[in-house]
Amino acid sequence: MEETLEEAKNLLICAEENDLDNYFMQEAIKEAKLSLNEGGAPIGSILVSEGKIIGRGRNQFIQMNSIIRHAEINCIENGAQKITKLDGESSYHRLFSKATIYATLTPCEMCSGSIIYFRIKRMVIGENRNFPNNRAYEKLFKEAGVKYKVLDNTECFNLFSEYLTNNKEIYSKYSRLGEKKE
Numbered sequence: 303m304e305e306t307l308e309e310a311k312n313l314l315i316c317a318e319e320n321d322l323d324n325y326f327m328q329e330a331i332k333e334a335k336l337s338l339n340e341g342g343a344p345i346g347s348i349l350v351s352e353g354k355i356i357g358r359g360r361n362q363f364i365q366m367n368s369i370i371r372h373a374e375i376n377c378i379e380n381g382a383q384k385i386t387k388l389d390g391e392s393s394y395h396r397l398f399s400k401a402t403i404y405a406t407l408t409p410c411e412m413c414s415g416s417i418i419y420f421r422i423k424r425m426v427i428g429e430n431r432n433f434p435n436n437r438a439y440e441k442l443f444k445e446a447g448v449k450y451k452v453l454d455n456t457e458c459f460n461l462f463s464e465y466l467t468n469n470k471e472i473y474s475k476y477s478r479l480g481e482k483k484e
């Protein structure tokens with residue numbers, strides 16, 4: 303009887319977690335669409351700590367003519383800047399250690415490394431089909447003790463795959479898609 307109650311509680315917790323994750327993924331999708339409207343690549347990211355959005359970021363390869371401005375990097379930096387402006391919060395460490403980062407697609411090696419470096423607690427991915435090679439970095443998260451979840455969100459997948467179909471040349475200029483295979 304107790305076990306059943308425990309299972310029911312766990313199911314409820316999972317259902318609530320899924321609802322929250324889907325809600326915050328919609329916010330990451332808003333960032334992706336913002337980039338698209340600016341003429342950029344539709345990839346978005348959100349940082350959430352203690353139930354609040356503390357950072358937002360979008361891919362800005364094209365907008366900033368930058369190879370480094372990935373959505374997750376922008377999101378982490380935006381979060382750190384906002385936190386240090388909050389009253390009584392002198393550093394980002396405490397909030398980052400409780401935070402979940404959301405990204406519309408699988409993070410690359412650089413972003414995975416940054417998430418681990420800044421000791422973010424949890425990562426939620428919109429989809430992992432556009433860049434299947436990036437799934438290899440899941441093991442980095444596992445080794446570092448970062449929780450990892452894939453939502454397999456159709457809108458995230460379609461947004462980027464449709465973009466890439468028409469913009470592969472420009473996107474490749476800023477990303478490793480442009481690497482020549484020896």
Ligand SMILES: [Zn+2]
Nearest residue numbers: 372409410413
């Ligand atoms: Zn990245």
